[in-house]
Amino acid sequence: MSTTAFAVPFKAEFDPNSQEFAISGVVRPRSADEIAATISMLKGAIEEVRGVLYVNVKRLVQMNNTAYHAFARVLLDACRTRSDIRFVVVTSSVVGWTERMFAHLNKIEPQVTVEVYDSKFYPGQSFVENTSFIPILRTQTKMTWRHERAILPRHGLRPGMTMADICCGIGDFAMLARKEFQPARIVALDHSKASLAYARDVASGFGVTDIEYTYGDASEMLLEDSQFDFVTCRHSLQIFNQPDVLLKELFRICKPGGRVYITNEKNSHCLGEPRAQSIQWTYNEVAKLFSHFEMDVELGPKSKRYLVDAGFDDIIVESFMVTNLDGDPHDFADIIAAWENVYAGEMAVKRGDPPEFIDRFRQGFRDHIFAALHPKGYAGWPIWAASGRKPL
Amino acid sequence: MHGAENQPTEAAFEPLLQFEMEMGAFLSDWNHCDQLSTFMARMISHNRTDPVRHSNFFSSALNELLEVSFRSGSPDGRIGCAVYRWGPTERVELTFPCPPGQRQFYREAVSKTRDGDAHARYLDSISTDLAPSREAVLLDLSINFDANVRLDESDPPSITLVVDLPLEGVVR
Ligand SMILES: C[S@@+](CC[C@H](N)C(=O)[O-])C[C@H]1O[C@@H](n2cnc3c(N)ncnc32)[C@H](O)[C@@H]1O
Numbered sequence: 001m002s003t004t005a006f007a008v009p010f011k012a013e014f015d016p017n018s019q020e021f022a023i024s025g026v027v028r029p030r031s032a033d034e035i036a037a038t039i040s041m042l043k044g045a046i047e048e049v050r051g052v053l054y055v056n057v058k059r060l061v062q063m064n065n066t067a068y069h070a071f072a073r074v075l076l077d078a079c080r081t082r083s084d085i086r087f088v089v090v091t092s093s094v095v096g097w098t099e100r101m102f103a104h105l106n107k108i109e110p111q112v113t114v115e116v117y118d119s120k121f122y123p124g125q126s127f128v129e130n131t132s133f134i135p136i137l138r139t140q141t142k143m144t145w146r147h148e149r150a151i152l153p154r155h156g157l158r159p160g161m162t163m164a165d166i167c168c169g170i171g172d173f174a175m176l177a178r179k180e181f182q183p184a185r186i187v188a189l190d191h192s193k194a195s196l197a198y199a200r201d202v203a204s205g206f207g208v209t210d211i212e213y214t215y216g217d218a219s220e221m222l223l224e225d226s227q228f229d230f231v232t233c234r235h236s237l238q239i240f241n242q243p244d245v246l247l248k249e250l251f252r253i254c255k256p257g258g259r260v261y262i263t264n265e266k267n268s269h270c271l272g273e274p275r276a277q278s279i280q281w282t283y284n285e286v287a288k289l290f291s292h293f294e295m296d297v298e299l300g301p302k303s304k305r306y307l308v309d310a311g312f313d314d315i316i317v318e319s320f321m322v323t324n325l326d327g328d329p330h331d332f333a334d335i336i337a338a339w340e341n342v343y344a345g346e347m348a349v350k351r352g353d354p355p356e357f358i359d360r361f362r363q364g365f366r367d368h369i370f371a372a373l374h375p376k377g378y379a380g381w382p383i384w385a386a387s388g389r390k391p392l
Numbered sequence: 393m394h395g396a397e398n399q400p401t402e403a404a405f406e407p408l409l410q411f412e413m414e415m416g417a418f419l420s421d422w423n424h425c426d427q428l429s430t431f432m433a434r435m436i437s438h439n440r441t442d443p444v445r446h447s448n449f450f451s452s453a454l455n456e457l458l459e460v461s462f463r464s465g466s467p468d469g470r471i472g473c474a475v476y477r478w479g480p481t482e483r484v485e486l487t488f489p490c491p492p493g494q495r496q497f498y499r500e501a502v503s504k505t506r507d508g509d510a511h512a513r514y515l516d517s518i519s520t521d522l523a524p525s526r527e528a529v530l531l532d533l534s535i536n537f538d539a540n541v542r543l544d545e546s547d548p549p550s551i552t553l554v555v556d557l558p559l560e561g562v563v564r
Contacts, residue, residue, distance in 0.1 A: 030422040065524040214444035
């Protein structure tokens with residue numbers, strides 16, 4: 001077992017602008033006196049706000065009854081003396097007991113309500129979450145793995161490490177990494193219960209029981225600080241509207257001296273021959289389409305900047321190209337066909353694009369497939385793999 | 393015994409982990425409750441469907457039990473904690489010295505977790521008590537963690553709280 005520190009201290013903050021009191025971490029005092037300062041901060045917050053106070057417990061990892069009673073006391077007393085104020089306790093769907101515990105307050109004072117915050121993930125979540133996308137994710141990982149199995153050691157992955165794959169999707173990368181690099185421990189987290197169910201199914205089908213698949217929100221994880229030697233997050237920073245928030249969490253759970261490894265695309269650089277122009281036009285449009293939904297699928301070459309800004313050092317960036325020559329060109333073609341369905345068939349429609357646009361948009365994907373299957377053709381999908389070390 | 397009808401036989405529970413320590417040593421630091429519950433939770437949860445969240449839930453419940461025994465405060469004797477598993481349920485058996493004068497208190501507190509008005513009592517405790525009583529803590533376990541709580545007094549002067557936690561079903 002790792003020797004992580006046990007008691008993660010807790011943190012409380014009040015933000016008068018958003019009228020939000022947030023408490024996070026592990027709160028297990030022996031008596032209410034130990035948290036007196038936080039209790040008075042809450043009282044002060046109640047004095048200061050107008051109308052509604054949000055009590056954010058989304059990142060509350062643990063809270064014992066002693067602390068719970070002390071906080072409940074303050075809220076309930078305030079309800080009794082102040083009819084002009086409401087409390088909205090914001091819990092997370094990840095930490096199940098907070099929802100249960102705080103819901104009782106509403107039974108006592110209806111002025112207290114509980115909202116389960118379910119991260120809306122990234123704005124384009126529903127497109128990628130579609131279960132019809134699953135076989136494509138598998139094909140994608142199969143094709144990227146040919147490259148990544150050689151790339152990962154250059155970024156420091158060694159057998160016997162503790163590793164985490166954040167935004168693991170259907171878990172196939174975790175399966176491959178487990179087999180190739182025999183980690184001492186591997187946690188794989190995603191916010192899609194459907195993908196996790198699929199991942200667990202596949203694992204148990206192969207008799208694999210040691211991948212810890214867990215439901216969580218990558219932007220605020222239950223995982224403790226400084227736990228992992230190697231943290232991977234593949235093709236996912238690029239679909240968050242705030243990649244820096246996610247990266248901060250990856251940094252947090254990584255051990256000092258450990259590394260965080262990310263992969264991202266630059267979609268406008270997808271290419272093919274013949275029919276290069278049509279292909280290039282379409283992928284330029286892909287990048288614009290994603291940015292309409294607040295996703296930056298051009299993030300790949302910005303990896304270094306993001307890693308530097310997040311506090312990493314010893315940064316390594318490299319790029320590789322998945323191509324139709326990597327194996328069966330039909331695999332490549334299948335990926336592109338799936339992109340066409342989702343990007344042209346769903347996302348462009350959702351954006352309200354006219355049919356003429358969509359036709360031309362589709363044509364580029366078809367030309368990319370044409371290039372992939374052409375006996376003298378070449379089709380490529382470039383990816384940036386980058387990693388940084390969390391300073392000691 | 394109440395509620396025993398649907399219980400598996402004792403033998404069905406597979407032992408997972410246990411610890412024992414001198415009560416005096418345990419009582420020397422309040423943080424032992426947090427440390428032991430975090431550690432044990434992590435150890436026993438690794439092969440649950442969602443190990444991270446199972447561990448978080450289990451640690452919550454176990455910590456409350458350890459705090460109960462901490463607050464009972466008898467420095468003589470030993471504290472022992474064993475965790476068993478049967479299907480979706482973990483059983484915690486927490487044994488600690490209990491002065492004769494407190495036994496009746498535990499009997500009542502445990503039996504109240506099965507009363508029809510357990511929920512009302514629990515709400516009442518939240519809305520009126522300044523600090524949670526040990527009784528409220530047991531109510532919390534039965535209400536928020538669907539725990540089934542029993543008391544075993546077969547080995548005086550110690551008592552054993554036997555708590556079944558069907559967390560695998562709760563963590564979804
Ligand atoms: C483009 S997929 C990448 C999946 C996988 N890493 C791969 O390479 O195939 C993005 C993944 O991020 C997950 N995701 C989205 N929002 C999340 C969040 N807030 N927390 C954790 N995972 C999230 C999605 O469910 C999806 O599985």
